[in-house]
Amino acid sequence: MKKICFLTDSLFTIGGVQRVTAVVAQALAADYAVTVVTFDRRASADLSLYGLGSSAVAYRFFSYPRAGRLKTLVSKTYSALYRKLRLPWRWASQLYGRSSFPSELRMALAHELRQGGYDVIVGVHAPLAVRLATCRPLLGGARLVGWIHNSFDALYGSGSRYVGPELRRHYMYQLEQLDATVVLSRADARRYPFATRVIYNPLTLRPCAPSSGQSRRFLAVGRFTPLHKGFDLLIEAFALFAQEERQWQLDIVGEGPEEPLYRQMIARAGLQQRIHLHPFTHDIQRHYTGAQVFVLASRWEGMPLVLVEAMSHGLPVVASDLPVCREVMADAALYFPVGDSVRLARCLHEATRFDWPARSAAALSTARRFDLRHCVEQWHGVIEGRADGEAYVSASAVKA
Numbered sequence: 001m002k003k004i005c006f007l008t009d010s011l012f013t014i015g016g017v018q019r020v021t022a023v024v025a026q027a028l029a030a031d032y033a034v035t036v037v038t039f040d041r042r043a044s045a046d047l048s049l050y051g052l053g054s055s056a057v058a059y060r061f062f063s064y065p066r067a068g069r070l071k072t073l074v075s076k077t078y079s080a081l082y083r084k085l086r087l088p089w090r091w092a093s094q095l096y097g098r099s100s101f102p103s104e105l106r107m108a109l110a111h112e113l114r115q116g117g118y119d120v121i122v123g124v125h126a127p128l129a130v131r132l133a134t135c136r137p138l139l140g141g142a143r144l145v146g147w148i149h150n151s152f153d154a155l156y157g158s159g160s161r162y163v164g165p166e167l168r169r170h171y172m173y174q175l176e177q178l179d180a181t182v183v184l185s186r187a188d189a190r191r192y193p194f195a196t197r198v199i200y201n202p203l204t205l206r207p208c209a210p211s212s213g214q215s216r217r218f219l220a221v222g223r224f225t226p227l228h229k230g231f232d233l234l235i236e237a238f239a240l241f242a243q244e245e246r247q248w249q250l251d252i253v254g255e256g257p258e259e260p261l262y263r264q265m266i267a268r269a270g271l272q273q274r275i276h277l278h279p280f281t282h283d284i285q286r287h288y289t290g291a292q293v294f295v296l297a298s299r300w301e302g303m304p305l306v307l308v309e310a311m312s313h314g315l316p317v318v319a320s321d322l323p324v325c326r327e328v329m330a331d332a333a334l335y336f337p338v339g340d341s342v343r344l345a346r347c348l349h350e351a352t353r354f355d356w357p358a359r360s361a362a363a364l365s366t367a368r369r370f371d372l373r374h375c376v377e378q379w380h381g382v383i384e385g386r387a388d389g390e391a392y393v394s395a396s397a398v399k400a
Helices: 016-028 047-056 070-084 089-097 102-113 125-139 152-156 165-175 231-242 259-268 285-290 305-312 324-328 341-351 357-368 374-382
Strands: 003-008 033-038 058-061 118-125 143-147 181-183 197-200 217-221 250-255 275-278 293-296 317-320 333-335
Touching: 003 016, 003 125, 016 033, 016 047, 016 305, 016 324, 016 374, 047 102, 070 089, 070 165, 089 125, 089 165, 102 125, 125 143, 125 165, 143 374, 152 165, 197 374, 217 231, 217 285, 217 305, 231 250, 231 259, 231 341, 250 285, 259 275, 285 305, 293 305, 293 341, 305 317, 305 324, 317 324, 317 341, 324 333, 333 341
Parallel strands: 003 033, 003 118, 033 058, 118 143, 143 181, 181 197, 217 250, 217 293, 250 275, 293 317, 317 333
Antiparallel strands: none
């Protein structure tokens, strides 16, 4: 039986990436010996999350040692120079890979991974995928896979909070050294200068009763992180909408550092009785069942799992006009320009006049495409090194 490792920053916290990783790992454990190596503290391990307590997945907890002061200083100096000058050569990228990941850290991670004797190691998120590429000479013959959970523009575009254009070339060079790179949409696959595999995130929860479409409630779900999910835009749009529409309400489910900002915005608009912030819950299905329309106001997305969850409960969707949203939902959603709260407000008005039964049926039909079994079959192809099925997409000749 092949041994598979998922290397991830966190598994035992609430988030879409954590849930998808947990669900996929558990599904693959039916055919492989699966281990998750996580940077979570052992004390934070909560096996009640995502059904982990009843799975055959093994867990290991890893933390980096400290690097020496002199080496850290030298490494930071070169790393800063590389980012500033955007050096174009591969050798400069290789050197940056080592300077940004000093040998003490590199050797410790490689030692942890070698201990498992894994046949396949999956780096969850772009930074850990790049770390795997840097560690490649130390990992023997393991098949190395990067699993990219954010969109190309969010990672490498101007103003990125993750990588940014100054490291785009470095990431392309490093990811190209992996045996496979998995992305979440064909739109993103076309942006990479090498072949990638497209595997959509699957539906990871069991839907409850579908919405009745009678509640007059909008719903949005996600982490309260700066800019990303666009809840600030949604609150602005709902405030405009609420000047004319007196009956509908808005529920936002999530937690994170921007919660105080959202509460201030709601208070300034005098909408405390109509916009409700709810904490994350293991019973998110009741929010889907109790809503009438789902709203995704994100400024960027890799593959928004909440769309599939909402549609699996029969919710029509209003969404940012992102390429991945068009790819996932086609004409089954009502779109507004990314970042445009005025147009979003107009879409909210239009959503109150939906042919709800027809929209709900279209949503349910679209959600059926994201079956976990299909996702697992595609992961089998990645693990076994096959380039079969729809998951394989040839990259365009876009220059990194």
